[in-house]
Each structure stands twice: as structure tokens, then as C-alpha cells.
Amino acid sequence: MERRQHDSALAEALRLEQAYVGGLYERLDVVRRETEAALHAEYARGETGGLRQARIEREVASAEHARRLARLSAVERDLCFGRIDDTGGETLYIGRAGLRDADREIVLTDWRAPAARPFYTATPATPKGLVRRRHLHLRGRTVAGLDDEVFDLDRLSDGDRRTLVGEAALMAALRRGRTGRMGDVVATIQTEQDRVIRSGLPGALVVQGGPGTGKTVAVLHRAAFLLYAHRDVLERRGVLVVSPTSLFSRYIGQVLPSLGETDVVLSSLGELYPGVHAVAADAPATAVVKGDLRMAGVVAAALADRQRVPEADLEVSIPVRTSVRDGVEVVVERMTLTVDHATCVRARDRARNARHPHNVARRLFVIDMLRALAVDEAVRLDGPTEEEDLRYARKVLWSQPAVREALDALWPPLTPQRLIADLLASPEALLSAAPGLSGAERAALLRPHGEPWSVGDVPLLDEAAELLGEDGDAADAAAPAPAGHWDDEDDEDGDDEELYALGVLEFTGLLEDEMMVAGALADRHRAPAPARTTADRARADRRWAYGHVIVDEAQELSAMAWRAVMRRIPARSLTVVGDIAQTGSAAGARSWEEMLDPYVKGRWRQETLTVNYRTPVEIMRVAADVLAAVAPDRRPPESVREGGSPPRAVRLDLGDPVSPGGPDGENGSDGTGTGTGALTALVEEELAEIGEGRLGVIVPDARHARLAALFPAHGDLLDSPVAVLTVTASKGLEFDAVVVVEPDEILTQAPMGGNDLYVAVTRATRRLTVTYRDELPPMLSRLGRH
Numbered sequence: 001m002e003r004r005q006h007d008s009a010l011a012e013a014l015r016l017e018q019a020y021v022g023g024l025y026e027r028l029d030v031v032r033r034e035t036e037a038a039l040h041a042e043y044a045r046g047e048t049g050g051l052r053q054a055r056i057e058r059e060v061a062s063a064e065h066a067r068r069l070a071r072l073s074a075v076e077r078d079l080c081f082g083r084i085d086d087t088g089g090e091t092l093y094i095g096r097a098g099l100r101d102a103d104r105e106i107v108l109t110d111w112r113a114p115a116a117r118p119f120y121t122a123t124p125a126t127p128k129g130l131v132r133r134r135h136l137h138l139r140g141r142t143v144a145g146l147d148d149e150v151f152d153l154d155r156l157s158d159g160d161r162r163t164l165v166g167e168a169a170l171m172a173a174l175r176r177g178r179t180g181r182m183g184d185v186v187a188t189i190q191t192e193q194d195r196v197i198r199s200g201l202p203g204a205l206v207v208q209g210g211p212g213t214g215k216t217v218a219v220l221h222r223a224a225f226l227l228y229a230h231r232d233v234l235e236r237r238g239v240l241v242v243s244p245t246s247l248f249s250r251y252i253g254q255v256l257p258s259l260g261e262t263d264v265v266l267s268s269l270g271e272l273y274p275g276v277h278a279v280a281a282d283a284p285a286t287a288v289v290k291g292d293l294r295m296a297g298v299v300a301a302a303l304a305d306r307q308r309v310p311e312a313d314l315e316v317s318i319p320v321r322t323s324v325r326d327g328v329e330v331v332v333e334r335m336t337l338t339v340d341h342a343t344c345v346r347a348r349d350r351a352r353n354a355r356h357p358h359n360v361a362r363r364l365f366v367i368d369m370l371r372a373l374a375v376d377e378a379v380r381l382d383g384p385t386e387e388e389d390l391r392y393a394r395k396v397l398w399s400q401p402a403v404r405e406a407l408d409a410l411w412p413p414l415t416p417q418r419l420i421a422d423l424l425a426s427p428e429a430l431l432s433a434a435p436g437l438s439g440a441e442r443a444a445l446l447r448p449h450g451e452p453w454s455v456g457d458v459p460l461l462d463e464a465a466e467l468l469g470e471d472g473d474a475a476d477a478a479a480p481a482p483a484g485h486w487d488d489e490d491d492e493d494g495d496d497e498e499l500y501a502l503g504v505l506e507f508t509g510l511l512e513d514e515m516m517v518a519g520a521l522a523d524r525h526r527a528p529a530p531a532r533t534t535a536d537r538a539r540a541d542r543r544w545a546y547g548h549v550i551v552d553e554a555q556e557l558s559a560m561a562w563r564a565v566m567r568r569i570p571a572r573s574l575t576v577v578g579d580i581a582q583t584g585s586a587a588g589a590r591s592w593e594e595m596l597d598p599y600v601k602g603r604w605r606q607e608t609l610t611v612n613y614r615t616p617v618e619i620m621r622v623a624a625d626v627l628a629a630v631a632p633d634r635r636p637p638e639s640v641r642e643g644g645s646p647p648r649a650v651r652l653d654l655g656d657p658v659s660p661g662g663p664d665g666e667n668g669s670d671g672t673g674t675g676t677g678a679l680t681a682l683v684e685e686e687l688a689e690i691g692e693g694r695l696g697v698i699v700p701d702a703r704h705a706r707l708a709a710l711f712p713a714h715g716d717l718l719d720s721p722v723a724v725l726t727v728t729a730s731k732g733l734e735f736d737a738v739v740v741v742e743p744d745e746i747l748t749q750a751p752m753g754g755n756d757l758y759v760a761v762t763r764a765t766r767r768l769t770v771t772y773r774d775e776l777p778p779m780l781s782r783l784g785r786h
């Protein structure tokens, strides 16, 4: 009887909610059509013609309509996912976007609006004025189910004073199989995550949290929140999300678009320098040296070494008379022009002291040297030495290949790639530029020309680019310029911007850092052209100054990488997310202070996430043992999932890591397996257990190539049912089932091996299996008991 009553009440509630939600979708359709019409009207007014100002205004309006349309399309799925009723009888529906009806009344509240906040923060203990929170589950445009939490303090027992928000909806979300891509969690954001998401824009926020605490997902929602709350600034200046690998960038790539935000730049560390896609990792010893802040001085010294003066006077032999014989021009008389050593030194010092980037300062050097050559030529030929004549003579001299060659040898036009590749390939160049490094450190840096760039090279390239001026400057500096152009040392239009930039530098303390010259910063603040999106422009421009930067898995960044990141955010508005206990890179962070204090000393705030939404309690106990062994002062997060299958260890002999092949037998009768066949069988077994989900095989680096070949991925690795990964590549990812191969080798393969093992055993949402040949490491002994 009671059951029947409940069912009919539920049916009635669903009917009412369907009526409301149906109305919201109708309204969404109307707004979309209106926006489409406005966009077409803008196009119809023509893209050309009219005053420049009017044209720009039209372009801006079109871009705004197009962005709005993209946002409205993105919110179709789960448009409305919640409802709150307060003690005053008010009801609000919460959704992915805000909507107003034809009378401008709010019918759907954007999840980011302040009014929506109680939906995420009310708990039975602190109901924030709510009497009920309802989660709506949609299938397409149909309301398929709902979960209610009624806040009735009188009925609250101590045990009920849980802090999980919308527990039923949360658990339903967590139970879903992994799709290979991270999804948004807008309907089930938890209170501690909400605090991170809505923390203010200015300054540096550090989000520290153990594995699976939703750091990544929370900061992506934070990006969407900041764009909503500060759209004016951030749409112009852009938001950058830096991730450790491009695999991880792809893994998280869907979250912001699903929240209606498509204009955010996602970049891996190896892609931070436009035009380079570095994926290679350096050996730990190399990574440590390359990541050390002393490398900034080494790059500067390497550049200074390329600004030379001849040991004695400069002598250049140029043709003065030629004649044509048999149709070929031959030189019949040459003349040697000289610039004395002291003048060469003066020209070099003057160019250096101007404090312009190398490729810009080169112009000063070349002008001075050409002038000296022109004077010498005039003296030798008894020619005129009026300024006008010298200017002409300079131009003629610059067209002489011998002159160009001589000056290029002293102050060459350089690209960052050329400077760094030349430096790292030459023991002599390294010795000269890095006398402060030990012999072993210099040896660790050496690499042959032509090797692919490593992720650790990217900050060096960035450093070089900052000192050289942009690539375009190298081309300009190499090309002959009209004499008049080279006389103008300053770009007058840039003066105001340069003053503003100086102000910014002083404010942020960068002036003391001398990390960038004001001219370079001024370029970053010049008014944008309206045609391309902010993200497009920012992505292509190494010197872009972002409005906000989010750094995920931030513990992996070296000190040099931080320098490159900070350069992109002169206003120092950034969110830093990570877990010091998961640091895998030997050049990575041991503490947040160590990495951040050089830039924002005493001016950063920290939030800590404490609840693990990924790893079930049973697996987390194993992870906690690992953590206790490698970082006894850190506490693991508390898991909300229970009832996962018990994690297990399986003895499995895969042969030697380096020798190809190894035994190829099947499972032994005692449950011990040998060979890759046994691993394949184990993976099949696990796949059968998880049904639709994904499985990750996490392996020691030395075994990766051979084991990855057993499970070839067709297309993107993330879409494949089985992904074989090194620990570094698995960072930040998660799978329904995980098989960790040879934990002993993971522990010993790198200085931070303990942290790596902690990462590996915390990637599973449901099942964990560890395979080993000889002995389980003592910190995994709990597994041996299963």
C-alpha cells in the first residue's frame, strides 16, 4: 500500500518536472533561433565596406553571437540537473546555462551564479536555508529520475551528519564505467570542491590533494566559473591550462566544452613553446640539471658567447672593381677595410648595453660596424664623410656578401632552436657557458645535434626566445633593412604601452627578476585584432600574457618550467593543482614553497581536497601502505567508494625487462603464470569482469615497448579498451581496472620510484591487480595476504 503511494507520488513528481524541463528546452530552442538570426543578420550586413570602426564593431558582434551560439549548443545534454527549494517557498532550477523567459524572468539559474551555490554547499548539518535539494536525471530531453534530499534538522542523527552533497546522485555518477575521457561533474560538485571552484580570480591558489580527490575536475570547473564571473577580462586575455602530457590534455579536453566553454587553451608542457611538440623525457640526471634555475644563467652566457669581437682588428676584403669576361663577372681589384679592435669592442658593448634582445640589438651592432667600415672606406678612397654619404655607403656595404659574412660571424641572427641545439651539442660551448656546473652535470646535458626536443628542453627554448627576441626578429635581423629604418632605434607608437608594461613589471616584482624586458611585455598587451578567437591568437603567440593560468599535475614542473609558465602570467593570477606525494620527475617539486616563493612569496593561498572519489577503500588501503613507506608525513585521502573487489597480487614471470621475448607459456597449474601469454590471459579475465569499462596496464619504462605491442591500440590510446602505459603517461588518468606490472622495477627505475608506485596503484576505480616475478615489495605485502 505504502509502496503504491510512493510510486504514484514519484510519477506525479516526474510529470511535473517533465513539464517544467520541457518548457526549458522549448525556451532554449527559441533563444538559439534568435541568436542564429542575429548572427545571420550580422553576416548579411557584409564583411567588407563601411568605415573601419564599423567593420570592427560588426566583427566583434558576430564573434559574440557565434560564441553564444556555441555555448547554447553545448548545454543541450543535461540542460537542467537540479532544483532547490528554500524555507521562504522560493524554488530555483539549476542548469548548465542561465535562461530567461520571454518576460525576462529567470527560469533556469546558471550553476555558476551565486544563487546556485546552496545547491553545492547545503548539508543536513548546515542546510543554508534549503528545505530540499533535488537532483534531476535526464535521458535526452526526458526526466528519467530524481533524487531528493530533505533537510529536516529534527530528524538528523549524528550518523546522518555526512558532508557528501547529493549522495545518491554522486554514487550513481561514480558507478558509471569509464569512457576514456574525463566528463564534467557539474551536477555533483562537493562542498570542498565548490570552495576551490569559486575562489577569487586574483593571486595564486594552490590546490593540494591526494589521488582521486577531483583536483583536475574541480579546476576545470573553476576555469568555467572564472570565465563566467570575469568574462570581460578573461575573454580578452584568455585562460591557459597546462598539463603534463598531450595524452592528458586529450583526456581532459571534453570537460570545458561540455560546460559551454570552448575558448580555453589546453597545452602540455612540451607544447608550451609554439612550433615544438616535445614528448621525449630526459633521463633523471639530465632532467635535474635542465630543470635547475642555474640554466637561465647558462643560456644567457651561451648567448653572450655568440656576441663576439675579433681577437685583433676586423679586416674585410671587398671588391672595388669588377669586369665581365666571357659573360662572367670577375673581380679585378679588391680592397681591405679595417675596423680597429677597440671600435669593435665599443660596438659590441653599446649593443649589449641597450638591453634589447639579441636579434634586435644586432641592428645596433651592425649599424655601428657598417659605419666604421664606411668611414674607413671613405678615408681610403678619399671620399666624402658627410652623414648622408656615410648612410648611403653603409647600405652599399651591407649588400656585399663578404661584409655580411664577417658581421654575421660576430653577431649572428639566431633562433632559439639554433642557440640551444648548438649549446647542448658542444662540450666546449657548455664549458664556456656553464663553468659553474660540474663536469658530470655538463656531461648530462650533452646531446647530439638533430635529436628530438625533450620536454625539459622547452623551458630552455623559451628562455632563449626571451633573450633573442622573437623568431620574426631573427628573420628581420638577417634581412637587409632600409638604412632609414635602422636609424630608428625606438618605435614611437610603442612608448605608452612600454610605460604601462614597466608599471606592470614594477607591480609584479618582475623588474627585479629581469625575466623580461618591458618592450616584450608591451607587445603582449597591444590591442588584439578581432578576427580570430582569443584562444587561437594566444596559442600561436609565445609572448601572450594570459588572464589566468591553471597548472595541473603541477608537482611535475621543474624550476625552469615554472619560469616559463610565470612568463605567461605577468599578473600572477594562477591556480596550481597537484600532489607533492605524486611527484615523479626528478626535477619536480618537493614542496610548493620551493617552487612558488620565487614568484609569489607569501602571496599564495592553499586549499586542500581530502575525499577520494576514484579509488575504493579496499585499494586505497594498499595505496596508504605505499604512501606510509615513501612519505610517512602525508595522509592519504578518504575514499567514498566501498565494496570494490579485493585487490590482488599474481605471480607472473614476464622474463627479463630488456631481453626480447621471454617465456611464452600459459598460466601454471598453481596460479603462477609465465610469459606474455599469461599477461594477455589476465587482461582478458579483467576485461570480462569490468564489462564496458577501460583497463590500464601500468608497466616499468624498460618493458613498455614490448608489452604495448601485445595490446595494439587502434586510433587514440584513450579510446582503446586496453592501454599499456608507463607511470609517467598514466599520471592523472583512471581506469575501471588496472594491472600494475613488476612494482619492484617501478620502485627502482627512478629516484622518485616510490611516488611512481603510489600513482600506479591509485589509478583504478574498481579493480587492481599487481603482477610480480620474484618478490612483492614489502610495502605491498597486504596484497600477498589475499
Ligand SMILES: Nc1ncnc2c1ncn2[C@@H]1O[C@H](COP(=O)(O)OP(=O)(O)OP(=O)(O)O)[C@@H](O)[C@H]1O
Binding pocket: 170, 173, 174, 183, 185, 188, 189, 190, 193, 209, 210, 211, 212, 213, 214, 215, 216, 217, 218, 579, 582, 613, 614, 731, 732, 733, 734, 762
Ligand atoms: N564531485 C564529483 N562528482 C562526481 N565525480 C567526481 C567528483 N569529483 C571527482 N569526481 C571523479 O573522481 C575522479 C577523480 O577526479 P580527478 O581525476 O579530478 O582527481 P585528481 O585529484 O586530479 O586525481 P589524481 O591526483 O590522481 O590525478 C574522476 O573520475 C572524477 O570525475
